[in-house]
């Protein structure tokens with residue numbers, strides 16, 4: 128279990144994340160939503176130890192994440208940041224193999240190869256596994272990086288806007304894969320999303336941030352309604368039910 | 383695409399041919415006299431080539447760029463400052479000059495300290511854009527350069543001549559006892575390097591991806607910055623500054639070998655360095671008959687290459 132306790136981060140005088148407490152339920156997909164600059168990425172970075180909090184704690188299995196050994200932590204929690212770029216000559220397969228580094232330390236075993244093959248298959252990257260990362264399109268590269276964290280095979284997978292650059296088909300595909308990771312393999316996924324319809328259709332819980340503060344935290348159905356969305360986004364967003372899914376029709380709503 | 387192992391063998395063969403040629407060419411009469419001296423020079427070129435390549439490649443990995451090198455960031459200027467200060471305050475007859483160990487030690491320590499202070503300030507946050515770092519490096523270089531010039535004007539002309547021979551990179555008057563120390567330092571650096579090659583590969587994915595994969599990133603950066611400055615300081619204290627060599631060979635290795643593996647990149651860059659140094663020195667000694675020095679040629683070619691890289695980079699970021 129990951130517990131976020133009264134976490135605060137300031138840049139200069141500005142509180143970017145202010146006194147946020149959230150518990151991530153194991154075996155669920157939790158979506159972080161909120162306007163640009165709300166502090167979603169900053170919060171995720173602190174949970175995954177990329178950034179130190181000013182005050183407050185993050186606990187993984189009751190132990191402060193700061194106390195975890197780097198190598199052990201990397202077998203439990205993985206994070207993919209919002210933008211990924213590398214100027215290194217690296218094939219798709221080599222990149223995905225890096226996901227096994229916490230286990231293999233660079234010497235891949237047959238088991239590591241199995242995980243890599245599986246991640247490639249999940250992400251439909253078979254055809255381009257020998258191509259170089261810097262020669263792919265933005266969306267293809269994003270899928271390769273997602274495959275890397277899947278190969279890392281951690282209990283907790285944190286993804287910061289993984290649907291960036293992806294077309295509809297691949298977005299849906301990735302959300303389905305995440306559902307599979309949770310439902311079949313018992314993993315826990317935390318994902319930052321801007322398209323609230325993906326959050327509505329695929330996540331179990333939603334955490335909403337605004338100006339660094341936690342404004343909503345609960346099961347998806349409690350958050351995807353016009354009243355709550357108005358609080359989060361300052362927009363009137365009608366919600367319609369289609370095939371049992373709640374769809375937010377925000378395209379022509381006015382603030 | 384050729385395999386990397388084939389390419390490495392090709393480079394190794396070229397390096398060995400260069401070394402043999404340099405060792406035995408036109409040696410007829412004075413074998414007993416010339417051969418041992420040539421061996422010391424070859425040793426110095428191999429050590430310098432490896433140290434510069436190794437330090438540049440790892441430095442560029444942790445600073446996530448392919449244009450900056452420790453030398454470009456002002457370490458070479460720092461070497462000139464140390465030597466000039468020694469001549470200015472102690473003079474050419476002082477123990478600081480006559481005792482090679484002392485001179486070598488002072489230069490290495492001053493350069494490493496300078497590098498650490500500079501890096502602490504520059505790479506603490508890891509967020510400065512590359513052009514800013516480059517600018518800072520240039521400003522520091524110019525500042526130290528002016529300081530050197532200022533002191534040199536005040537120095538006695540005879541002393542000045544003696545100082546100058548130290549400030550130009552040269553393989554012709556390498557002290558063999560310093561060569562042994564340098565080999566020792568390089569050896570230690572290799573033992574450490576052997577343990578971190580895999581980590582370096584992961585670190586080339588950038589800070590966040592490396593941390594995600596369990597690398598203790600910030601501590602590794604500090605360790606590698608120390609490693610890299612010790613290596614550059616050693617090579618500079620041994621033969622003098624060859625500012626642009628690291629830049630050329632590292633970039634040639636990235637292009638020629640197209641891999642992310644540091645073991646291969648460092649080996650390749652080292653071989654290219656040795657080829658450039660031994661081949662260049664051969665050219666200077668036997669064809670130009672010592673009318674110029676190797677470092678002048680390397681810095682000339684390197685400077686042009688540097689401008690080319692800058693232009694290429696600015697085009698690709700636009």
Ligand SMILES: Nc1ncnc2c1ncn2[C@@H]1O[C@H](COP(=O)(O)OP(=O)(O)OP(=O)(O)O)[C@@H](O)[C@H]1O
Nearest residue numbers: 138139143161162163164165166167168169170209
């Ligand atoms: N390194 C930094 N230095 C100063 N301010 C920062 C830094 N990183 C983030 N901020 C500020 O913190 C605030 C929150 O940033 P954050 O990246 O967490 O937002 P976000 O919710 O992920 O937004 P987006 O949806 O646009 O990705 C922003 O106002 C940003 O300007």
Ligand SMILES: [Mg+2]
Nearest residue numbers: 167168169209
């Ligand atoms: Mg963000």
